[in-house]
Structures are given as C-alpha cells and as structure tokens.
Amino acid sequence: MNPSSNLFSRLSSALLETGLVAAQTALGAAQRTVEQISGQTRGPAEPIPVDGPTDMDNAVSDFANRVARICRYTPLDVSQISAASGEIIEAARRSFSFVDIKDAHYLGFPAQLAISVGSLVTQSALRGLAAWEVMGSSRMPLLARDFVEMFTEFPVFIGLEYREAIEKARQRVRAVPGDHKTRLELGQMLVKCGLYPDAERELLQVPDNSFFYPTAIYEASIALYRAGRYESSARAGVEALNADPSNERARMNLWLTAQKLGGYPKFVPPTHRMEVVAGYDKPRVQFEDIAHKIGLDKTAANRGTAIFDYDNDGYLDIAIATAHGGISLYHNNGDGTFTDVSVGSGLDGCVEAFAITVGDYNNDGLADIFVTRFGFYAGHGHLYRNNGDGTFTDVTAEAGLSVWGPAFAASFVDYDNDGFLDLYIPNNLGSLFERKVPNRLFHNNGNGTFTEVTEQTGIQTIWPSIGGAWADYNNDGHQGLFVSNGLGRSQLYRNNGDGTFTDVSKEAGVDDLLFGSPVFWWDYDNDGWLDIAQCSWSDHEDVIYTYRHNEGPPDGSPMRVYHNNRNGTFTQVQHDIGLTGCYGTMSANFGDFNNDGLLDLALGNGSPKMDRMEPMIILENQDGVFHNTTFSAGLPLTGKSHGVNLADLFGDGRLSVIVAAGGAYPGDLLTTNVFYPTTLAGNYLNVRLDGVVSNRSAIGARVALESEGRSQFRQVSGGSNFGCLPLEQHFGLAGATTVQSLEIRWPSGLVQRFENLPVNTTIRFTEGEPGWKDVYVKHSAAVASHH
C-alpha cells in the first residue's frame, strides 16, 4: 500500500468510525430516553429472542432483513406486487409482534421507530462506505452482489425454508416458461441444496440467446463439477467462457476441473486455459492425505476444529464442528487411528456449531470447550464442562454465559492473571441490516460462573469482528488484545494491568482499514517478541490473479504481518517475507511442519458461495521467506476450508495439517483432510505445560527454547480462529541434537529455566516443579512407522 492511500484510508476510517459510533451510541441513548419517558423497561441482560425481536432496534433490523429477502425471492413482475406487499405486511406483523399498541408504554412508538430506522440506515450506509473504501470501486459491484445474495439467503437455508423458495420459483417458471431469470435462480438454489442433476436440468433450459445464458451455463459447470462429472463440467465451462470471455471465475473453475481430469481436455481452447504458477515452489516436506486411513474423513459442511487431549491419555483428540449437524468428537487411540465417540459425549447435540475454543475454565485438570454457533446468524454460544468420563455437560446458563449474537471465534484468556481463564467473544454482523452486537469479555469468578466486564474494560468496538488474539506483546506480563475486524479498522488494545484496556492501534501502527479475517500472534522471526499475523479476505478475482502471478494485484489486500518493534509499535513486513498473495482466508494457523526451526503457515480459503472452490494453501518458511508449496508438496485441491489446524497427532514429531472443509449451504459438503508429512524433516521437541498458580491450561505462558545457537519463542494460545491449536507447543529443531535450555514464563509471573533437554520426544512441565515428565509412556517407533 502506498503512503497516500494509507493516509486516505486512515482518515476515512476515523471519519467512518466516528459516524458509526454516533449512530450506535447517540441514537441508542435517544432510544433509551424515549423508553424511559414512556415507561418501558429493559432487563439487566438482553434475553435470547427465541420468539422474535423484543425491542425496537432488533425489530427494525429484522423487518429490514425480511423485506430484503422478500424482494430477493419475488420475480420482477407487476403481477407479483400484490403478493409481495401481503408478505411485507406479514413480515411487519412478525417483526413488531412484541409491540402492544393498546399499551400506553408504546405511546412513544413513532419516535422510537424513527430513531431506530435512522440509526440503522446510518450504520448500514457507513458500512457500505467502509466496504467501498476497502475494496475499491472496481471490485465493489461484484462484492455487493455476492454479499447481498449470501446475507439474504443464509436464514432461508439455515432454517430449511429453501423448499418454499424453490417451490415458488418452480411455480413461476411453470407459469411463465420464458422467465429465464427465475429459472437461473431456481438452478442456483438447487446447486446450493446439493441437488445437482435437478440444477443441471433447469440451468440447461436457459436458451443461449438469453441475457442470463452466460451465468446459467457457468452455474451448470459448477453443478456438474460438484456432482463429480468433470468432463461434462469442463464442456459447460468452455461454453461459459465462449459466452462471456471475461468470466475469470469460470476460467479458474475450468482449471480446477482440468486438475481432476489430469490436465486440460483437448476440447478446451488455449484462450480458455490459464497457467497457474502459485503453489509450485520447491517444498522441503511432502504430505500424504491419511484422513481415510485413520478414520477422520468426515464429509460434512465442516467448520471449526479443536485439537486437545480431552481424556488425559496423552494423545491429542479432535473435535470438528459442523453446519446443520452436531459436533464430532474423535478419540485418538494411540495406535495411529481415531474412533468417533460423538454419540453419548453430549457434544453431538450441538448443531450449527461454528468455532470451538479449548481451555480448562474450572482448573480441574480437564480441558473444557466453548462453542460459538451460527456465526453469520445470531445464535448463542455454549460452554461445555468436561466431566472426565468422555462426556461433556452444557453449563452455559449456570455459568452466566447465555448471551446471543453473531459470534465467530471466541478465546480463553486470563486477562487479569488471577489463575482463572476468562472468556472473550467477538461478534460479527449477522445479517444485511444489523447493528453491531458488542464484543464481550467475561471475567471468570473462580467458582464456575462468569461476569460480563465489557464496559468497564473499555474493549468495545463498532466494527464487525472476526476474531481476537491475545498476547503479552510488550513482555509486561499482561495479555493485550488484537481484534481483526471484517470490513473495519484493526484494533490493538493494551492491557493496563488494572482491568482496563486502551486502544493503541493508531500509535502502534496497526489500524489498517481492511477486510480482516483470522488473526494470531507468533514469533515468525524468533526474536523473542510476538508479532501479529492478520489474514485478509480477498474476493475471487484477486485470488485468481494470485494463482496466475504468485502474488496479489498491486492494489490487492494480502495478509498483514506486523513485526513487533519492541517499543509498542509495529511495522508491516509481509512484502519483505514473501507473503504477497491475496487469498480468501477464512481460517489460518501456524506451526513448524518442516521442523527447520521456523514457523510455517497454513491458510484455509474460500467463501460461502458454491462456485468458490478455493484450495487451502501452505506457505513454507524457508530461511525467512515464505514459499507457496501447496501443490508441489502433495496437497490436493480440496476446495474451501474452515478449521485449519496443525498438530503432532501421533507423538512422532511430524506436524499434520488438519483441514475441516465445507461451507454454509446445505449442498456445500467436503471431506476433512489430514495431511501428514511423509518424512520427519528435522528433529523436534514437544512441550506441554500444566499451570498450578497460573490457569491450569497455562494459556498465556511463554516458552523460549535455545538449541545449538538458535532461539525460538512460543506463547500458549487460548484460540483465535476456526482452528483452535493444541496447547502443546511443537518446536522444530532441524539437525540439532541437543536443547541447551528452555525458559518458561508462567502467567503467574514465575520464571523457570531448564537445561540440557532431550530431543525427539514430548515432555510435560508442571508449574513450580523441577524437571519434566515424558508424555508418551509407551511411545514406540511402531506408532511412528504406522503410516
């Protein structure tokens, strides 16, 4: 980004933020005043509105979203207007059902309605401006079209009301066979439902002289690809490019199809082919997909993953969240296989889970989980207490965590170092027209309950948040917070150590306005200071550009890596370390999978759209520069990916890349992959920590390792995105055969130093105790050679 555009975006972000804050707080205060004058009361906490909105602001948002959906599903035809107006009246009745017009408390209704509409319109307009600012005018029309499509549809598909929408479209094309627009939409809905033969039949009926033909034949190519009929898909893809040579998405999908066919078929003309250069750098480690061999090949609309040892047998187990289905819990048998133990675990009933976060909130030595649900649609999260017998109990209500919102990835953090894990829940926007639901921080009272402390801590934000990552970035012993906002300004909060936080984004130099996605702290350059990796979500065209050029377009938005300058400020360095590609990153994690002592990256990419089958990628850190080695390292084209995770599943030092793939639409089903390194690329040491005075999970603890002249630095994280990394810290040691020292800085303030440690093993440290213990008692070479 050049300095002038940077200045402009900072100026704009400040203005936009002021406007958004005014729309939210000033108009909110006006609303409260009218409520007070008219004698309406609000409860201490907002109840979960299971039966519809219970206050004016939510009712207005709800009504606006309903009207948007009605317009979306109503054909543009005079004959449809009366039906649509009937639906709008019905929508108003449902949205405002909480208002009793005979009740004197609602005398202020007209004023409340006006204020509420005003604040919603202002917020929506300002968010539109922010999108314009971030994406640029050339990208905006496609982005707006895709986002309106997705946000108006999610509730319909989540609620299984697509049958009505499909029936409505079917009746329409039966009555008006020449309505090709509706036929195209019908075909698209059928693709989203996974009904590919039906979709193909409808889409191929759109005649080639119709205005809608180029899109219809393109969508047909997607339906055929999804059905596994690759040659037919390639033929439709060729037709789509004949009809619209500018359709780069069709060109990209034709390339993907060609990969399935072992190369472009002869009938694909050279003009329709593309040369992909990204993903073919020389790898230092090769991978093999072993998911089907070890019983982890779960096909579903997979989302978050968490890797943790729920039964304390030493081996790392896996939980995978799924849209429409329950959470799957897989037990690691320690012999190189996993068993599905979901049924009876209590987690299988948690449908529509989004991201899973692991932490022992009650310090009983058993890892508990917090699960967010629905994501782009408001739901409430669940805290599951681990009972230690393979079952989990939902303790959300008794813990005081029954709050709702469009939450993404939550984090466990002990922000006040009292030895108990607190909980941070960031919220995104749940629909097209919505006010920002606050990001919430809950303080752990130490007795199994939590108290919300959002307001007094000062971590409120007006931007829609995707995730927050916590770290002691200034080595002062307190956990600061970096918040990645989707279409918003990034924010860094310094922990003042007294229960309050200060937004220091601007002085720290990390307040870019961007389409932020997952974020984490890592010490990519091993200097002992944690740096920030903030991914960015780029639209399809920028990704295609990246595939063709191995770097993003000049005005694109690659992921940001902020180098910690050790003085509270940060410098953007992604361009200096080879991270210039633009991807639609939805999930990201790090780990040293080539065991060379430098952290590598794995990015899960895509969007909810059915045609966005963007592969996950790996970026290998080779001597300080990242190389995209995805395809040359043997990762197949797995489509969109959510819960990217990295873990040593077999205690053999090889870090597998685990990818839960799939999307939000019912038809967007993909199979989980486990990419396992085919060789042990270097020596390793795995370290686990048990807190005693500090929180039991030791989240926030920092570990510094010295081996043969090289330092490495890690922090135990409490989760920040769709993949919740194991608490175990994996160190790649390259050729080093000794570890001179390991220093642990516990959250309690205790510092312990150990010398002359073994290599190629997994060891556990307990806070305050001398020495360490082996994790895998019976660890044998047989396990490592199992695969």
Added chain:
Amino acid sequence: MVNEQEKQKFGEMLNDFTLQQVRTGTKLSLSQTLAGKKGAVVVFWSGVCSHCVRYDPFLNGFEKRHPELSLLAVASRHGETLDSIESAVVERKIHFPMVYDPGGKVAAEWCTQQTPRAFLMDANRTLLYRGAIDNFKYPEDPEFVGYLEPAIDQFLKGEPITRTETASYGCAIQSVYYILPRAL
C-alpha cells in the same frame, strides 16, 4: 440427556418404538417390521431436507435390492405435520415405509440430530452400523464412497463390518431460531 444417549452402543439392542404410519395412519412398531426379516435399516428423514430428496431413488429401490431386510423411514423434523409429510410423499412418488415421529422424540432417543441418518440392525435389533448412507457424493463421482451398502453386504455375508460408524450430515431435525422464528 447424556445418560439416555449412553444407552445406544454397538452390539447392544436398539430401542423399539411404535409410531403412526404415513399414508395408512395405522400404528407400526420397529419390531413388527423386523418380523420374518434378517434385519432392518432405519433412516431418520424429513420432508423438507434437500439431502433426503437426493436419496429418494436409493430408498425407493431398497426393498427390491434387499428383500431380506426391512426399511423404515422415520419423519422426525420439528414442525412437520402428517399432512405436510404426506404431500411430500405423494409429490415425490415415495413408496418406502414411513412413520411419523412428532417433535423428533424417537430421533432424540436415537442420538440423531440431522436427516438422513441410517441405522443397520439385525433381527434382534442389535446395532451394527450407524451414520451416513454414503459420503454424500453422487455415484458417478470418482470420489464416491458408500457406507451403508457395504455394511449391509458384509452383514448379509456374515462378515464383520469394517466401518461401523460414520459422521452423518444433512439437515438439522430442529433448527434453532434466534430473532427470526421464520425467515420468509
């Protein structure tokens, strides 16, 4: 809830149930359908679930493929009425046996959150396979993997079943709505 779920284990007897049949309205129990058969397949089902639509031909052809087994679909989705299920059955020319499970009570007892989810049992209702019908690919897809049919083949041949459990996926039996009781 956890205790209830713990009851369902491989090699143990599945709960019997008696529910009203779709179309005829008569009561039908799982044990009745097993009479004279080597085993049965129970599939939890919904009239609105798009994945169930995909398996219409598979389920319609089941009896012909496996005359020694009975098939019973259990329509369990919350909010579906006998009328709405019957209209879907007529419209889609479904002729496999189906019972109505109002409010998804049997589904909950059977640890089922989504449709379709299949259970294979022997004549004594011993649980043999639980999960998805296949990996949700179409049979012409090179990546297609069947789960239920191979389990049935192994069971009928008297062989141990290689894969007894897969994660099922589909449409939630109970959609939980916040803010919007109905989207449209």
